[in-house]
Amino acid sequence: MPDFDKQSYWHTRFESETAFEWLIPSSTFMPLLESFLKKLPGSDANILHLGFGTSDLQVQLRTRGFANISNVDYEPLATERGRRLEEAAFGDVRMQYITADATRLDSVPDISCRKYHLVVDKSTADAISCAGDDAVLAMAQGIHRSLADDGGVWISVSYSAFRYDIPQLPFDVEVITKLPTAKTKATDPDIYHYCYLLRPKPKKA
Numbered sequence: 001m002p003d004f005d006k007q008s009y010w011h012t013r014f015e016s017e018t019a020f021e022w023l024i025p026s027s028t029f030m031p032l033l034e035s036f037l038k039k040l041p042g043s044d045a046n047i048l049h050l051g052f053g054t055s056d057l058q059v060q061l062r063t064r065g066f067a068n069i070s071n072v073d074y075e076p077l078a079t080e081r082g083r084r085l086e087e088a089a090f091g092d093v094r095m096q097y098i099t100a101d102a103t104r105l106d107s108v109p110d111i112s113c114r115k116y117h118l119v120v121d122k123s124t125a126d127a128i129s130c131a132g133d134d135a136v137l138a139m140a141q142g143i144h145r146s147l148a149d150d151g152g153v154w155i156s157v158s159y160s161a162f163r164y165d166i167p168q169l170p171f172d173v174e175v176i177t178k179l180p181t182a183k184t185k186a187t188d189p190d191i192y193h194y195c196y197l198l199r200p201k202p203k204k205a
């Protein structure tokens with residue numbers, strides 16, 4: 001199994017990879033996000049996109065009218081490429097690209113100074129889970145502290161039906177959609193990806 005939790009793995013990969021969508025294309029994710037985007041306070045809502053890699057989800061979110069997006073990845077090649085992708089699509093760079101560890105969000109001033117109305121990740125918690133449940137819990141705790149008190153939520157797409165079965169997770173967890181994966185033969189087993197809605201449990205005083 002590759003070291004999906006290691007920055008060195010992603011660095012090597014992004015030296016040659018320029019575009020790749022994990023689990024589902026962003027164009028499949030966007031309709032799943034739509035009901036949450038509609039509920040945001042406005043087009044200036046703060047969105048946190050964790051582990052964007054070489055996906056184009058942030059471009060699709062900006063196309064949908066949102067630009068207050070903090071795109072975070074711990075691999076600098078991803079942040080460089082993200083800026084280039086946005087400039088190529090829109091002629092300018094309005095979103096934020098932050099090179100940072102998603103398991104240590106509190107230590108990132110550009111993130112801890114904001115409150116986010118929506119946090120999204122597509123298979124980033126999966127990569128982080130290779131370092132164990134404690135790493136996913138650290139990511140979740142940082143997200144919990146970053147979410148806006150008035151209805152902020154985290155939407156996460158994962159290949160695992162058990163991704164958030166973690167004691168002490170500070171979220172109520174719901175699977176909002178099970179996405180069947182393609183089969184190569186009719187006899188292949190049913191395999192799904194899971195779109196989770198994570199609502200923060202009340203913050204402790």
Ligand SMILES: C[S@@+](CC[C@H](N)C(=O)[O-])C[C@H]1O[C@@H](n2cnc3c(N)ncnc32)[C@H](O)[C@@H]1O
Nearest residue numbers: 010021022051052053055073074101102122127
């Ligand atoms: C499985 S890829 C998903 C990429 C993208 N979200 C997609 O759907 O195609 C995981 C991404 O998370 C990033 N990543 C992994 N661990 C991270 C961490 N601790 N902090 C920030 N980014 C991380 C990797 O660099 C990679 O871009």
